[in-house]
Amino acid sequence: MHGSPHPAPLPRRSWRWLLTAVLLAGSLAPVTARPVALALGDGTPAGTPVSTPATREGQGDSDPDLYAGVVPASREAIHGQTAGDLSRYAIDLVVTPATADELTVFSGTVDLLFVNPTSRPLDEAVFRLYPNDERYGDGDIAMRDVTVAGGPVEPDLSVGDTVATIPLGTELAPGEAISITYGFDGRVANDPAGSYGMFTYSPGSGTLALAHWYPVLAGIEVDEDWKVEPVSVNGDPVFSNTSLYDVTITLPADWQVAASGVEVESDASGDRLARRFVTGPSRDFTFVADTSFERISQRVGETEVVAWYDTASRDGAEAVLAAGVATLEQYQPLLGEYPFVEMDLVEVSVGNGAAGIEFPQLMFIGGSYYDEAPVSPPDTSYLESLVVHEVLHQWFYGLVGNDQYAHGFQDEAITNYLMAYYFGLQYSPEAFEVCYLSQVEIPYLRYLFDRGDMVVDFPSDEFVPAADYVIAAYYKGAVGFGAINEAIGDDAFFAGLRAYVAEFRFAVAAPSDMLDAFEAAAGQELDGLWANWFEGENGAADFSPADLQSAEARLAELRAAG
Numbered sequence: 104m105h106g107s108p109h110p111a112p113l114p115r116r117s118w119r120w121l122l123t124a125v126l127l128a129g130s131l132a133p134v135t136a137r138p139v140a141l142a143l144g145d146g147t148p149a150g151t152p153v154s155t156p157a158t159r160e161g162q163g164d165s166d167p168d169l170y171a172g173v174v175p176a177s178r179e180a181i182h183g184q185t186a187g188d189l190s191r192y193a194i195d196l197v198v199t200p201a202t203a204d205e206l207t208v209f210s211g212t213v214d215l216l217f218v219n220p221t222s223r224p225l226d227e228a229v230f231r232l233y234p235n236d237e238r239y240g241d242g243d244i245a246m247r248d249v250t251v252a253g254g255p256v257e258p259d260l261s262v263g264d265t266v267a268t269i270p271l272g273t274e275l276a277p278g279e280a281i282s283i284t285y286g287f288d289g290r291v292a293n294d295p296a297g298s299y300g301m302f303t304y305s306p307g308s309g310t311l312a313l314a315h316w317y318p319v320l321a322g323i324e325v326d327e328d329w330k331v332e333p334v335s336v337n338g339d340p341v342f343s344n345t346s347l348y349d350v351t352i353t354l355p356a357d358w359q360v361a362a363s364g365v366e367v368e369s370d371a372s373g374d375r376l377a378r379r380f381v382t383g384p385s386r387d388f389t390f391v392a393d394t395s396f397e398r399i400s401q402r403v404g405e406t407e408v409v410a411w412y413d414t415a416s417r418d419g420a421e422a423v424l425a426a427g428v429a430t431l432e433q434y435q436p437l438l439g440e441y442p443f444v445e446m447d448l449v450e451v452s453v454g455n456g457a458a459g460i461e462f463p464q465l466m467f468i469g470g471s472y473y474d475e476a477p478v479s480p481p482d483t484s485y486l487e488s489l490v491v492h493e494v495l496h497q498w499f500y501g502l503v504g505n506d507q508y509a510h511g512f513q514d515e516a517i518t519n520y521l522m523a524y525y526f527g528l529q530y531s532p533e534a535f536e537v538c539y540l541s542q543v544e545i546p547y548l549r550y551l552f553d554r555g556d557m558v559v560d561f562p563s564d565e566f567v568p569a570a571d572y573v574i575a576a577y578y579k580g581a582v583g584f585g586a587i588n589e590a591i592g593d594d595a596f597f598a599g600l601r602a603y604v605a606e607f608r609f610a611v612a613a614p615s616d617m618l619d620a621f622e623a624a625a626g627q628e629l630d631g632l633w634a635n636w637f638e639g640e641n642g643a644a645d646f647s648p649a650d651l652q653s654a655e656a657r658l659a660e661l662r663a664a665g
């Protein structure tokens with residue numbers, strides 16, 4: 104509920120607040136050592152059709168085999184919730200690895216059954232060709248042989264050739280499906296500057312990391328419009344709607360492949376190997392290939408967590424695997440199940456100031472962080488916090504989508520707050536304090552008293568300078584979620600997050616949907632608190648310079664005790 108004439112009073116910023124949060128964090132023991140598969144409903148009728156695909160019978164592909172990536176216990180329920188409503192990509196990709204003289208090239212075909220996810224008729228489909236962005240250097244991609252319902256059509260390119268618009272030749276009704284087929288050819292540059300390692304071949308490590316490597320339907324926001332902005336500079340570039348992926352990747356047989364989804368079959372032909380992956384409902388499909396990958400894995404319930412590593416040490420990979428396992432164990436009872444049979448944590452050289460990047464069912468973990476010096480409790484491992492942050496994105500961005508261009512904080516801030524909260528669950532109240540102070544509150548307060556405050560819920564590419572996006576989305580935004588946690592308590596805070604995930608999983612939610620979920624769980628209006636932290640610039644009233652000094656002194660004291 105919104106628009107209360109009596110917004111909730113703002114909490115006075117003080118150490119009492121922080122200590123309360125610390126005590127709550129420490130007192131909230133995990134419900135069970137093993138994840139509990141929460142009984143998630145089939146979605147409740149609310150919001151827009153984009154947010155609730157279950158409210159309408161779509162004409163998409165309902166083949167149960169496409170759900171092999173979903174854990175058996177939830178497969179029938181998730182099939183029942185989404186079958187027919189999601190677009191389905193069947194992709195055949197052949198990759199020719201780079202040589203000393205030639206770049207990596209790839210070629211593929213797509214059989215897309217596009218389902219209109221909006222509540223209005225559509226007469227065109229819009230695709231993103233992300234590799235054509237200049238950040239990818241000599242990398243590029245082109246569509247060819249495009250057909251709609253069997254007839255040839257010409258795509259219309261725009262936005263620096265990163266958008267391709269295709270006429271459907273009909274008014275596609277809501278929920279109606281139409282066949283779109285196309286071929287594509289592309290190249291991958293060697294270590295392009297500014298790529299964050301997302302669409303890159305690294306000759307040094309021999310790693311081929313391919314995110315957004317295929318012509319993908321542009322995302323449709325809760326306002327039901329196609330998102331066709333220039334490729335994001337500050338935030339995560341891919342905004343897309345949940346689809347079903349059936350992808351066959353052919354590479355020379357000595358290449359291993361870590362990919363979204365689960366490998367369901369492989370077929371050798373000469374010196375090449377074709378591997379087929381199926382995802383279940385997934386927002387995207389990303390893979391990383393290498394000829395010298397090692398892998399270690401551990402099961403959590405029905406999910407196999409896999410750490411893939413190349414140049415890093417086995418010790419580093421074991422730390423990454425342990426952090427991924429612990430995050431699922433701690434947070435499935437609090438947020439709802441991670442419903443997929445595999446979760447891949449992959450060593451990739453990310454760079455450009457990023458340390459890790461989330462994709463559905465697969466995360467890039469920056470290779471330079473694996474061999475971290477041991478920390479003494481209550482100090483916290485940066486590598487561990489990095490893995491926890493990326494795994495939390497499987498709920499916030501992966502299961503529940505948000506428009507990262509317009510509302511980057513909606514997944515980044517909650518993820519960063521819950522990252523700090525994890526250390527209270529897994530270790531001690533002091534470990535929570537160390538992570539919260541060092542990676543959330545102090546970075547924000549230093550900025551606040553140096554440069555001034557900023558609005559958090561703001562388009563990621565409109566922050567000037569770009570570093571302000573990080574301060575807002577990761578630090579101040581996380582302080583805001585801490586304030587909400589303090590105001591409504593742990594039970595309502597996590598009940599709200601569970602309800603938000605259950606209602607909007609496989610869909611896209613607006614920031615107001617998250618606020619509504621907290622308000623419903625808490626039984627109180629939170630508009631004032633929400634506006635203060637995410638829409639206002641009131642930091643100087645919330646904190647004083649003495650708070651910053653106290654925070655720095657407390658962090659030093661905690662670390663000295665370690």
Ligand SMILES: [Zn+2]
Pocket residue numbers: 461492493496514515518
């Ligand atoms: Zn993040």
